[in-house]
Amino acid sequence: MASEDDSKRKCFTFIWKLENASFCCWQSYSECIESPSFTVDEIHETNWKLGLYPSIERDNIGFWLQRQSDNKGVESVAIDCELAFLSSDDTALHAFKTKSEVIRKGNRTGSSEFVSRNEVFFARRSVYLPQDTLTVRCRMWKNADEMSKDVQCFARTRITVEKRSFLWNIGNFGTLKSHGKKTYEIKSHGNVKNFMSLELFLTGGLLCDETIRFRIIPDYQNIKMSTFRLSVVDASQNTVNCFQDEFCYRDPCGSKDFALFCTKRELLEKKNAYLPNDVLSLWCECSFCFGTIQGEIEKVDSDCIDVAKKKSDNHSVDTENEFSVPNCILIDNLKSMLNNTSLSDVKLKTKSQTYPAHTFILGARSPVFKSMFSSDMKEKINGCVEIEDLNDDTVLRLLRYIYSAEVEELEWVSANDLYEAADKYQVLDLKGICSSYLKSNLRVNNACEALVLADLHQDEDLKKFVQDFIVRHGKDIINSGEWEQLAETNLKLAYETMRLKFKE
Numbered sequence: 001m002a003s004e005d006d007s008k009r010k011c012f013t014f015i016w017k018l019e020n021a022s023f024c025c026w027q028s029y030s031e032c033i034e035s036p037s038f039t040v041d042e043i044h045e046t047n048w049k050l051g052l053y054p055s056i057e058r059d060n061i062g063f064w065l066q067r068q069s070d071n072k073g074v075e076s077v078a079i080d081c082e083l084a085f086l087s088s089d090d091t092a093l094h095a096f097k098t099k100s101e102v103i104r105k106g107n108r109t110g111s112s113e114f115v116s117r118n119e120v121f122f123a124r125r126s127v128y129l130p131q132d133t134l135t136v137r138c139r140m141w142k143n144a145d146e147m148s149k150d151v152q153c154f155a156r157t158r159i160t161v162e163k164r165s166f167l168w169n170i171g172n173f174g175t176l177k178s179h180g181k182k183t184y185e186i187k188s189h190g191n192v193k194n195f196m197s198l199e200l201f202l203t204g205g206l207l208c209d210e211t212i213r214f215r216i217i218p219d220y221q222n223i224k225m226s227t228f229r230l231s232v233v234d235a236s237q238n239t240v241n242c243f244q245d246e247f248c249y250r251d252p253c254g255s256k257d258f259a260l261f262c263t264k265r266e267l268l269e270k271k272n273a274y275l276p277n278d279v280l281s282l283w284c285e286c287s288f289c290f291g292t293i294q295g296e297i298e299k300v301d302s303d304c305i306d307v308a309k310k311k312s313d314n315h316s317v318d319t320e321n322e323f324s325v326p327n328c329i330l331i332d333n334l335k336s337m338l339n340n341t342s343l344s345d346v347k348l349k350t351k352s353q354t355y356p357a358h359t360f361i362l363g364a365r366s367p368v369f370k371s372m373f374s375s376d377m378k379e380k381i382n383g384c385v386e387i388e389d390l391n392d393d394t395v396l397r398l399l400r401y402i403y404s405a406e407v408e409e410l411e412w413v414s415a416n417d418l419y420e421a422a423d424k425y426q427v428l429d430l431k432g433i434c435s436s437y438l439k440s441n442l443r444v445n446n447a448c449e450a451l452v453l454a455d456l457h458q459d460e461d462l463k464k465f466v467q468d469f470i471v472r473h474g475k476d477i478i479n480s481g482e483w484e485q486l487a488e489t490n491l492k493l494a495y496e497t498m499r500l501k502f503k504e
Helices: 004-008 117-124 264-269 307-313 327-337 357-366 369-372 378-381 391-404 412-424 428-440 447-456 460-472 474-478 481-489 491-501
Strands: 013-021 039-040 046-053 059-066 076-086 093-102 108-116 131-140 152-169 179-189 194-205 208-218 225-233 239-248 257-264 280-302 345-350 354-355 382-384
Touching: 013 046, 039 152, 046 108, 046 131, 059 076, 059 093, 059 117, 059 131, 076 108, 076 447, 108 117, 131 491, 152 179, 152 194, 179 280, 179 354, 194 225, 194 257, 194 307, 208 225, 208 239, 208 264, 239 257, 239 428, 257 264, 257 369, 257 460, 307 378, 354 357, 354 391, 357 369, 357 391, 369 378, 378 382, 391 412, 412 428, 412 447, 447 460, 447 481, 447 491, 460 474, 460 491, 481 491
Parallel strands: 013 152, 345 382
Antiparallel strands: 013 131, 039 046, 046 059, 059 108, 076 093, 076 131, 152 280, 179 194, 194 208, 208 257, 225 239, 225 280, 345 354
16 A cells, blocks of 8 residues: 555646546446546556546446557556546545556556445535536655656546536416326427426326326437426416436436426416416426537646645635535534524424424425425424424434435335435435445345335335345345335336336
């Protein structure tokens, strides 16, 4: 391993920023995103690249330093090396170090399990991806002797993303019948091809309330990945977020369904707030990635002052940043409010406990809570939300995430319970974290339970992942007691899953 003294040695530093990093998950298992190539003059003028393997098929992100095979340098070089992901203030969040590594032409050093995908894209996304930009650093030292000077090379790669936002007004909403459908076509800039279709339709009726559902259908086969966010616009022009997710298109014909946070009857009961003139207004924001990547070396600084050294040696502070408040302090202040009963204005009540909370924080983090507290519902009037279907541990975990964006260590049962809570209150980032945990910890003995959970919550992404797992582990699962129980209680779901094994 590289020693702490390496920070005092002169080195070559390569800083690489990957913009729109959350759109980098469409690659297959063996594909990578490469940095622009760079040359280290003092290490025999050797040429190098960095490579990231962020495929959604992996539990971890691979990160490698690759020596190119077409350079004219010596056959083998010995280096000390450090690979790291950086925060916005250049602090190393996760690092891999190696010492006396001998690298031949075409070979590489690094780790296929550098850091958990869940940590980067979900649990600590705001830390790793500020402004959706991943910053990585590679530092290289001569193994045998010293470099004559510090050199810093800066590069940038941008994953090309096209964005759309639009207002969809659906007139005469009250007259929309069960299984009636409204469609909005999202077109390209040139208005030639459709990127995606958004459908609104009603299900149910007769014996139960009609559910307002949406279906997202990708129409353009070259889309690699997209994000989608839909909000209801009320009469005061405020938005209530009702759905947010991202999609990787392994199958260009795949679609995704989701439901609005209330039924048609409930929406009509609040028509003054949500249906002025019988018009349902929806604000949609979406982004599309087609796999186009553009990269370039921005600049090379020789005889530079290393940023990390400058921060440790120089105790002066820029006036412009002198009074900035670290994010950790703000988060700690919010977390402290969880226990501050004197300022709370609402209570969450389980079967055995009562938790004081704040309507403005709950409403800002959950569209379901926002809807409760924005209208004359009993929760707003009584200042109490009855949550008898969730246990105390789950409610406390939910509140801690709402107030701090932090997730305590999960186990299978707690992840299941928290997933259900996050889905119920539409805390979508937390739902994504729980879903990622369930995928990473899927086993033969819990796959049936995960399948039922995904189907119950109409999570097509998780459902497809679990079904693929079941198909791959066919006999082990089909012959299990868990599968027998599934077949007895949910024959349709078991049959649908088994069909996939024989589908061409």
